[in-house]
Amino acid sequence: MRLQSSAVALLLTLGVALAQAPSKPVAKDNSVYAELAKAPKRAAARRNPFATDPDAVAAGGKLFGLHCAECHGDMAEGTKKAPSLFADEVQRATPGTLFWLLTNGVVRRGMPVWSKLPEAQRWQLVSYIKSMTLASKPGDADPPHPAPH
Amino acid sequence: MPPITLHPQYSVPVRLLSESIATLRSSRFFPCGLLGMVLLAAALPLHAQESPYIVTYDHYLEEPGSLEVEYFSTFGTQRAGNDFHAFWAEFEYGATAWWTTELYFDGQTTFNDSTLFTGFRWENRFRLLAREHIINPVLYIEYEQTSGADKILKEVEGHDVEADYAVPNALARQEHDHEIESKLLLSSTFAGWNIAENTIATKNVTGGNPWEFGYAIGASRPLALKASAQRCSFCPENFIAGVEMYGGLGDRYSFGLHNTSHYVAPVIAWNLPSDWTLRLSPGFGLNDNSHRFLLRWGVSREFSGFGAAVSRLFGGRQ
Numbered sequence: 016m017r018l019q020s021s022a023v024a025l026l027l028t029l030g031v032a033l034a035q036a037p038s039k040p041v042a043k044d045n046s047v048y049a050e051l052a053k054a055p056k057r058a059a060a061r062r063n064p065f066a067t068d069p070d071a072v073a074a075g076g077k078l079f080g081l082h083c084a085e086c087h088g089d090m091a092e093g094t095k096k097a098p099s100l101f102a103d104e105v106q107r108a109t110p111g112t113l114f115w116l117l118t119n120g121v122v123r124r125g126m127p128v129w130s131k132l133p134e135a136q137r138w139q140l141v142s143y144i145k146s147m148t149l150a151s152k153p154g155d156a157d158p159p160h161p162a163p164h
Numbered sequence: 165m166p167p168i169t170l171h172p173q174y175s176v177p178v179r180l181l182s183e184s185i186a187t188l189r190s191s192r193f194f195p196c197g198l199l200g201m202v203l204l205a206a207a208l209p210l211h212a213q214e215s216p217y218i219v220t221y222d223h224y225l226e227e228p229g230s231l232e233v234e235y236f237s238t239f240g241t242q243r244a245g246n247d248f249h250a251f252w253a254e255f256e257y258g259a260t261a262w263w264t265t266e267l268y269f270d271g272q273t274t275f276n277d278s279t280l281f282t283g284f285r286w287e288n289r290f291r292l293l294a295r296e297h298i299i300n301p302v303l304y305i306e307y308e309q310t311s312g313a314d315k316i317l318k319e320v321e322g323h324d325v326e327a328d329y330a331v332p333n334a335l336a337r338q339e340h341d342h343e344i345e346s347k348l349l350l351s352s353t354f355a356g357w358n359i360a361e362n363t364i365a366t367k368n369v370t371g372g373n374p375w376e377f378g379y380a381i382g383a384s385r386p387l388a389l390k391a392s393a394q395r396c397s398f399c400p401e402n403f404i405a406g407v408e409m410y411g412g413l414g415d416r417y418s419f420g421l422h423n424t425s426h427y428v429a430p431v432i433a434w435n436l437p438s439d440w441t442l443r444l445s446p447g448f449g450l451n452d453n454s455h456r457f458l459l460r461w462g463v464s465r466e467f468s469g470f471g472a473a474v475s476r477l478f479g480g481r482q
Binding site: 070073074077078081085096119121122123124125128130131134135136139 | 225260294353356358386389391392401437
């Protein structure tokens, strides 16, 4: 009986873990970008106060390595858990839209809210994301510096 | 000691969990399993951005698939008794972006007395709203199976007072509590500040005890809001400081501050880039029913991708 109980407890634990496993190849699912379109106009129109800060991209890169690379990939190329940030939908999005998405997350799709990072750090992350260009997309000739861990 | 009686609705899962833990602890496979978990965790990437609170909860949940392993200590002074050192380990797992589940194991050493394992807790937190709002509610449900010797003071509720903790371990351990604890966690973040308010309602399901109530409130802020461009250990943005206050609010029949204890505690967390978080909190009793001084500290490490790694071990999809 005890062994059975242990097995059931183990199965419950594994069930939680397996439920966590990605069930869809999210990186290829364009609908994941649909959330960007839900940003309110006022939020989308906000300007990045760090747009001209020369350190913002580097600081954002550091934050990306600490908080985002695990899901989006070291080079933001996307993984099974989270989409590529090189996608047109992301790169065309306004800084305000990206900031809004970072703040609110996409909880139902597994992206946590990141409002626990102070506003300044979220804007620095936006600076880093917007600094990515297709020329620096992974696999191209001149890849960007990887996000530091 | 009277036999423990549980409502049938609680008895099966509780017995299951108790027996499982007992079996695992006594099993010869346990050390191997533990070693395996440690090795698995060591192979995982890490990150940390933890709040400094030790008693109060904000609305931020564990990132999905991440496991946070935490150890906390509470040293408490005790009038009319022996000072104590209570400790607990937490295993906090982000099941989804809206659900965090957590297992606690508690113990304590009472000086000039003994050291005891005092029980376990299973906690669940559910985020109620998908997006950020001015006030963000989270529902907290916990089951506790602890002995009367438990002294971690993770929450203060009802008419908990210092004198309750002066009972010798041999006597206190004979009392067994099976509690359902619910909390409504409200939390806001504005201009770098986090303000969190928790209301607690607890019911001991083993007897005819009434619902007991308590509260915890906290405020905290990083020492710097902007991240530096360099990786650094001592950058001010790695430190989050604040204060929390917590105490009991009586029970269903005698709600209020009469015969309750209350504490105020500055808190600070140091989030290291090496993915460890250290917390320190000296707490001070606010009335004669409170311990005069509580010193709490904790260390934690977060392991990202734990769920996916476990899933891969068992052939889950990549």
